Amino acid sequence: MKAAVEILRLKAVVELIKLNISPSLADQLVFAAEQGNFLLLQTLLDQAFTSDSASLGFGRNATDVLAVVDSVARNIGRGLTDASSTADLISLSSQKLPTETTAVVDLFSASANKSPGDDAHLTDDQQFTFGRALFSDLYATDDLDGAASLLDDQEMHFTKTTSNPAIVFDAATVAPGKGLQNTASISDAGSLISQGYCDLSYFADDYVGTTRTF
Amino acid sequence: MATAFKYVQGDTGPQLRFTITEQDGSAANLAGATATLHVRAAGETTLLFSRQLIFLDHSTSPGVAVVQWAEGDLNQDPGSYEGELEIVKSSGLRETLYDKIKIKIREDFA
Numbered sequence: 001m002k003a004a005v006e007i008l009r010l011k012a013v014v015e016l017i018k019l020n021i022s023p024s025l026a027d028q029l030v031f032a033a034e035q036g037n038f039l040l041l042q043t044l045l046d047q048a049f050t051s052d053s054a055s056l057g058f059g060r061n062a063t064d065v066l067a068v069v070d071s072v073a074r075n076i077g078r079g080l081t082d083a084s085s086t087a088d089l090i091s092l093s094s095q096k097l098p099t100e101t102t103a104v105v106d107l108f109s110a111s112a113n114k115s116p117g118d119d120a121h122l123t124d125d126q127q128f129t130f131g132r133a134l135f136s137d138l139y140a141t142d143d144l145d146g147a148a149s150l151l152d153d154q155e156m157h158f159t160k161t162t163s164n165p166a167i168v169f170d171a172a173t174v175a176p177g178k179g180l181q182n183t184a185s186i187s188d189a190g191s192l193i194s195q196g197y198c199d200l201s202y203f204a205d206d207y208v209g210t211t212r213t214f
Numbered sequence: 215m216a217t218a219f220k221y222v223q224g225d226t227g228p229q230l231r232f233t234i235t236e237q238d239g240s241a242a243n244l245a246g247a248t249a250t251l252h253v254r255a256a257g258e259t260t261l262l263f264s265r266q267l268i269f270l271d272h273s274t275s276p277g278v279a280v281v282q283w284a285e286g287d288l289n290q291d292p293g294s295y296e297g298e299l300e301i302v303k304s305s306g307l308r309e310t311l312y313d314k315i316k317i318k319i320r321e322d323f324a
Contacts, residue, residue, distance in 0.1 A: 027236070027237075028236070028237045028309075028312075029234055029235070029236065029237070029242055029301065029309055029311055030234070030235060030236075030237055030311065030312075030313065031232045031233060031234045031235070031299060031311055031313070032232070032233045032235075033219070033230055033231065033232050033233075033315055034230070034231050034233075035219045035228050035229070035230055035231075036228055036229065036231060037227060037228045037229065
């Protein structure tokens with residue numbers, strides 16, 4: 001009985017081995033080849049090559065665009081910086097304008113002050129001119145009178161007389177100003193008595209000191 | 215494969231279409247596999263070139279692959295050549311088909 005069971009078991013193992021062997025035979029591949037024009041595949045390949053070239057072109061464009069985008073981002077940052085600096089310039093220029101206006105006003109006032117100053121100098125020049133004319137008349141008359149003949153003296157006198165009225169006329173116009181000055185000097189004239197011997201009222205006259213009249 | 219496929223020197227067509235099946239004729243599941251045709255001169259040991267096959271849709275045309283010759287593949291000296299088909303399945307198993315194909319190339323005069 002056990003032998004019959006072993007036989008059945010061996011048969012089962014053999015069947016399993018057969019099952020394992022048969023798939024291995026079916027795994028071996030074979031092929032059939034044929035020659036022909038499979039235009040569909042060839043056309044697809046040609047189109048694929050053409051589209052590859054086109055896609056490469058697009059890829060490069062996209063790369064350039066990315067670079068441009070980066071540049072734009074940097075420009076935006078710099079633009080803000082420039083804008084702030086421009087705002088500072090505008091505020092500074094508005095402050096400069098009032099400053100220039102005041103400077104012009106100062107120039108006007110300065111020129112007005114100079115005009116009265118010039119007038120004063122002209123007045124001084126006229127006074128000095130008159131003073132010199134008076135001195136020249138005196139020296140010329142003295143020299144000519146003592147050196148030459150009578151005829152010469154007469155001729156010179158006529159000449160100088162002609163010039164003297166002009167000088168006198170000039171002096172008359174200047175006289176109001178100078179007259180005041182001469183009046184002040186005349187008031188200073190007087191006598192000076194100096195002595196250290198005794199009091200001035202002790203003697204009736206100046207016997208021991210010095211008396212000067214100016 | 216007793217029939218020799220005839221070509222003219224320098225041509226790139228016509229194509230070769232391979233229908234790969236199991237030995238019992240059932241469709242071979244070659245999804246994810248690669249197939250390459252190696253070509254050498256008949257009687258020589260030096261490999262001239264290798265060309266990878268293009269599989270068609272595995273669901274509609276299982277085991278069908280096409281060889282598209284590239285420029286220069288068939289620009290060989292006139293004579294007889296032979297090719298073997300090598301398949302590497304998605305599992306990494308490499309299986310070279312036993313049968314070879316014969317190719318005959320004549321000179322090009324124009």
